Amino acid sequence: MSTRTTQPPAPGSKTGGNKFDLRSGTLPRRFPAALLAGCAVVVAGVLTLFSSFGLILWALMTAVAYAAIIVATSVRVEGGRKAKDRLVTALVYGCFLVAMTPLVSLLYTVVVHGMDRFSPYFLTVSMNGVLPSMDAGGVYHAIVGTLAITGMATLLAVPIGVLTAVYLVEYAQGRIKKVITFFVDVMTGIPSIVAGLFVVALWIILFGPGHTNGAAGALSLTVLMIPVVVRSSEEMLRLVPRDLREASYALGVPKWRTITKVVLPTSAAGLTTGIMLAIARVIGETAPLVLTAGSSAVSINWNLFDGQMMNLPVFIYSQFRMGGAVNYERAWAAALTLVLIVMLLFILARLVGRFFSPKTR
Amino acid sequence: MAKRIDVSGLHVYYGDFLAVEDVTMTIEPRSVTAFIGSSGCGKSTFLRTLNRMHEVTPGARAEGKVLLDDLDIYGPDVDPVLVRSEIGMVFQKANPFPTMSIYDNVIAGARLNNKRMSKSEADDLVEESLRGANLWKEVKDRLDKPGAGLSGGQQQRLCIARATAVKPSVLLMDEPCSALDPISTLAIEDLIHNLKEDYTIVIVTHNMQQAARVSDRTAFFNLSAPGKPGRLIEMGETNQIFTRPEQKDTENYITGRFG
Numbered sequence: 163m164s165t166r167t168t169q170p171p172a173p174g175s176k177t178g179g180n181k182f183d184l185r186s187g188t189l190p191r192r193f194p195a196a197l198l199a200g201c202a203v204v205v206a207g208v209l210t211l212f213s214s215f216g217l218i219l220w221a222l223m224t225a226v227a228y229a230a231i232i233v234a235t236s237v238r239v240e241g242g243r244k245a246k247d248r249l250v251t252a253l254v255y256g257c258f259l260v261a262m263t264p265l266v267s268l269l270y271t272v273v274v275h276g277m278d279r280f281s282p283y284f285l286t287v288s289m290n291g292v293l294p295s296m297d298a299g300g301v302y303h304a305i306v307g308t309l310a311i312t313g314m315a316t317l318l319a320v321p322i323g324v325l326t327a328v329y330l331v332e333y334a335q336g337r338i339k340k341v342i343t344f345f346v347d348v349m350t351g352i353p354s355i356v357a358g359l360f361v362v363a364l365w366i367i368l369f370g371p372g373h374t375n376g377a378a379g380a381l382s383l384t385v386l387m388i389p390v391v392v393r394s395s396e397e398m399l400r401l402v403p404r405d406l407r408e409a410s411y412a413l414g415v416p417k418w419r420t421i422t423k424v425v426l427p428t429s430a431a432g433l434t435t436g437i438m439l440a441i442a443r444v445i446g447e448t449a450p451l452v453l454t455a456g457s458s459a460v461s462i463n464w465n466l467f468d469g470q471m472m473n474l475p476v477f478i479y480s481q482f483r484m485g486g487a488v489n490y491e492r493a494w495a496a497a498l499t500l501v502l503i504v505m506l507l508f509i510l511a512r513l514v515g516r517f518f519s520p521k522t523r
Numbered sequence: 524m525a526k527r528i529d530v531s532g533l534h535v536y537y538g539d540f541l542a543v544e545d546v547t548m549t550i551e552p553r554s555v556t557a558f559i560g561s562s563g564c565g566k567s568t569f570l571r572t573l574n575r576m577h578e579v580t581p582g583a584r585a586e587g588k589v590l591l592d593d594l595d596i597y598g599p600d601v602d603p604v605l606v607r608s609e610i611g612m613v614f615q616k617a618n619p620f621p622t623m624s625i626y627d628n629v630i631a632g633a634r635l636n637n638k639r640m641s642k643s644e645a646d647d648l649v650e651e652s653l654r655g656a657n658l659w660k661e662v663k664d665r666l667d668k669p670g671a672g673l674s675g676g677q678q679q680r681l682c683i684a685r686a687t688a689v690k691p692s693v694l695l696m697d698e699p700c701s702a703l704d705p706i707s708t709l710a711i712e713d714l715i716h717n718l719k720e721d722y723t724i725v726i727v728t729h730n731m732q733q734a735a736r737v738s739d740r741t742a743f744f745n746l747s748a749p750g751k752p753g754r755l756i757e758m759g760e761t762n763q764i765f766t767r768p769e770q771k772d773t774e775n776y777i778t779g780r781f782g
Binding site: 335403405406407408409410411412413414415416419420423424427428430520 | 574576579581604605606607608609611612614616618619620621622631632634635636637669671682685686689
């Protein structure tokens with residue numbers, strides 16, 4: 163017994179010999195950060211020396227140098243498995259940065275260009291009576307249109323979408339479930355312009371030609387929203403444990419009350435997030451709205467059922483097409499406004515989600 | 524009001540698969556009946572047929588008679604929802620409603636059914652049920668806190684309080700202690716002992732000591748072979764089952780020779 167404890171546990175142990183040792187070499191904790199900083203400085207120095215400094219080249223060479231050196235030192239000090247870990251860590255961080263680049267660059271560009279014209283004045287006046295080339299006018303009518311059209315689309319799509327999801331998860335069985343799921347998938351794939359054309363055709367049948375209004379735009383967005391809401395709500399409802407439904411049934415609660423008072427409240431946070439994502443998906447739609455809500459409205463119009471309605475994506479599109487310097491400025495500022503609205507919605511969704519989510523303390 | 528359950532010739536199917544075959548038994552009121560047997564022998568499935576809970580599983584159905592006192596709960600115009608309010612159930616895993624406070628969990632049965640009750644009636648019902656579940660002292664100062672914040676044992680007692688708050692006449696328990704430590708288990712066993720004065724209790728357990736400790740009568744279920752339906756092998760006074768079983772299989776099981 164006493165001799166056993168000092169023996170190596172397995173003959174194949176890497177350290178070999180009779181020493182039993184579980185320790186291995188480790189690089190100092192701050193070594194990777196220091197190495198990265200060192201590489202960056204040295205590469206910058208070398209590139210400047212050859213007077214060929216460029217941001218992309220510099221980042222790329224720093225990354226390659228860092229990866230090579232850290233793997234080489236790690237193999238010597240820590241061994242193969244940890245060296246692989248270092249390499250993959252470097253790769254994953256690298257990919258993360260590459261993936262972040264377009265996002266950061268996009269936001270940066272929108273903010274920089276948008277700030278030229280973004281002001282309280284721009285947000286609070288419309289283009290009514292403003293010639294496209296004048297240094298005046300704003301986006302208020304488009305904000306109104308975006309909120310009204312998206313709001314109505316949400317009001318139409320959320321009940322249909324959530325109830326469809328409830329039906330699919332709680333009631334549907336067999337063939338009909340497969341059929342509905344299939345058609346929801348098909349709907350997901352409808353190009354947005356086709357949704358717009360569908361509503362144009364419907365409006366011609368119902369009201370005759372030449373009727374463009376906000377309601378038509380809202381309906382085309384509804385067609386695009388429903389499958390997104392169904393899909394995300396379905397996932398969220400499936401996450402509610404069977405236990406909770408059974409607990410409710412065991413109290414003598416009928417199925418519909420179990421759904422409305424246990425299943426839906428439990429998944430409320432997830433449902434909210436899914437609905438917000440669906441709104442974000444359609445709030446930037448342009449093509450169907452050009453066809454249905456019109457692209458020439460310049461004044462504030464809150465009435466979805468009367469006359470053309472401007473909205474932010476179409477505003478950006480039509481300003482950009484006019485091609486003057488002031489039009490470009492307006493387009494960028496409107497783009498910034500749209501990004502801010504979407505961001506506000508997401509923050510709101512987070513807060514609402516936190517408010518609804520089940521708590522443990 | 525505790526009620527008697529008479530089961531005769533009950534078969535339980537999942538689709539075409541016969542899961543439990545031909546069970547006939549009587550469950551006495553104001554007593555504890557334990558179901559023991561190896562995993563997969565159909566004792567939980569059978570338990571769930573006693574309040575038509577198995578119907579929640581798609582494709583599951585039962586044939587035969589289950590009389591609650593004199594009423595066949597499988598009769599043609601019997602509403603399973605009403606059956607379940609008369610025959611409550613406690614599950615293996617404690618499952619308090621995560622969106623509700625302790626208070627709301629206890630009166631969930633009434634609230635979810637939109638029963639009108641005054642604030643004082645509700646308060647009384649919550650206190651009575653929590654006292655009945657030996658939980659009142661531990662939670663009386665934090666009734667408005669979420670039920671999911673309690674310990675596992677407390678959550679299970681909360682679920683028992685929730686089940687008793689709808690005043691059922693029978694309480695079915697499906698391995699209520701299998702996820703709990705010995706002290707919480709003891710608390711629940713004491714509770715079962717108190718509850719049997721008012722309720723008919725049926726408990727499924729894997730723990731034979733537990734069956735011996737809490738039950739008055741014991742039923743042993745077994746499979747004749749893997750893939751074959753489970754059947755009731757023997758039922759009798761707990762004392763007799765554990766000391767003088769009539770069937771060889773029962774003896775083998777309780778002495779630990781298989782299962």
